[in-house]
Amino acid sequence: MDLKNLHWTTAATICALAAGLLAAAGAVFVWSGVYNVAASRDHLRITTWLLEAIRERSIAVRSYTVQVPDLDDEGMIRLGAGHFEGGCALCHSRPGDEINAIVQGMLPPPPDLKAVAKHRPPEEIFWIVKHGLKYTGMPAWPSLGRDDEVWAMTAFLSSLPDATNDYTNLSGISRSNVGNSAGEFVGDHPLTQCARCHENEPNGTNGDRIPRLAGQNEAYLLRSLHEYAQEIRPSGAMEPVSGLLDNNERRKLASYYSALRPAVKEKPAAPGPEQLRRGQSIALRGIPQQQVPACMSCHAGRRSPHFPLMAGQHADYIKTQLHLWQQGGRRGSAYGRIMAAVAEALDPAQIEDVAAYLGSQTYGLAAPAPTAEAGQ
Known part of the structure; x- marks a missing residue:
């Protein structure tokens, strides 16, 4: 055949026929069922190579712009260790333990994550935890608007294998069976072991990024649990927890934590006097020129029981929530929209100041009104 003199219509016809034959062959292959999809048999080598190449390039390209804190x-x-214990250990096992023999029957099997930081940079870990991976059994994070939770998980995974020996402490496993009266009415599912993270009778919270609940307003706690269950208030950790509980269990939990005596909190490093003065003024006087009301006008316990007490709450937790409101992550309820407007009016330094002040106070109580105005 003289290719130089081949008319373009003839070439197009040949290409169309070839494409049709390939499509027909593909259809026959699919409908024949000849390819074995059983997890008891490996993929063909070329299939494995192709899937892995597509996966790795997809992760690398999509995580390239992720900014790592x-x-x-x-x-x-x-x-992050607490989140891992509740949501990930079932498939990936606890660091240092062997992967569950039943789970190993998955294709592909869940990887052992004890050395994941040696093979993947933090931005790739973050992207995988947040978005999951198709056809692997790896789900996306339950609430895609909670990057702070995903970064906590990333921080934990990036600390492995160094954190392996301290896992029972970091994840709160060593706390969960001590004085856990809450466990009497929420069961023993890993997701509902409240005392792993939150207070129990002898312990405070498992870290300053977890909110203090003991002595909190009961109506606020019950409202929060309902909002998590209805996915009005986003949290990849708490939405599944509250979703497992019925209304009666939520009421009992709210009542339990409201009546629980707060544990003695180790005093954090005191804010500097200037920061304390600025934060105090925001908390007790607000910032009128920025349309920021005084925090204690709603959160001092004398107002609606649907507002949480804030004095003595962990400063790190307060900062995280204010930034989350700024980013639009807690607008699902009427209460959330009120706080979003307040948070958006604050600049980062003001968030640091008011969180430091509130965190330095006696739990549930506010200091006398200051004489200085915010920003002076």
Whole structure:
């Protein structure tokens, strides 16, 4: 055949026929069932290579623009370990343990993550934890708007294998069976072991990024649990927890924590006097020129029981929530929209100041009104 003199219509016809034959062959292959999809048999080598190449290039390209924060914060690592125990250990097993023999029957099997930081940079770990991977059994994070939770998980995974020997402490396993009256009415599912993270009778929270609940307003706690269950308030950790509980269990939990005596909190490093003065003024006077009301006008316990007490709450937790409101992550309820407007009016330095002040106070109580105005 003289290719130089081949008319373009003839070439197009040949290409169309070839494409049709390939499509027909593909259809026959699919409908014949000749390819074995059983997890008891490996893929063909070329199939494995193709799937892995597509996966790795997809992860690398999509994680390229991810900006990595400081992941060395112990509170972040501790929070991530708690999330791992509740949601990941079932398939990946606890660090240092063998992968469950039943789970190993998956294709592909869940990887052992004890050395994941040696093979993947933090931005790739973050992207995988947040978005999951198709056709692997790896789910996306339950609430895609909670990057702070995903970064906590990333911080923990990036700390492995160094954190392996301290896992029972970091994840709160060593706390969960001590004075856990809450466990009497929420069962023993890993997700509902509240005392692993939150207070129990002898212990405070498992880190300063977890909110203090003991002595909190009961109506607020019950409202929060309902909002998590209805996915109004986003949290990849708490939405599944509250979703497992019925209304009666939520009521009992709210009542339990409201009546629980707060554990003695180790005093954090005191804010500097200037920061304390600025934060105090925001908390007790607000910032009228920025349309920021005084925090204690709603959160001092004298107002609606649907508002949480804030004095003595962990400063790290307060900062995280204010930034989350700024990013639009807690607008699902009417209460959330109120706080979003307040948080958006604050700049980062003001968030640091008011969180430091509130965190330095006696739990549930506010100091006398200051004489200085915010920003002076």
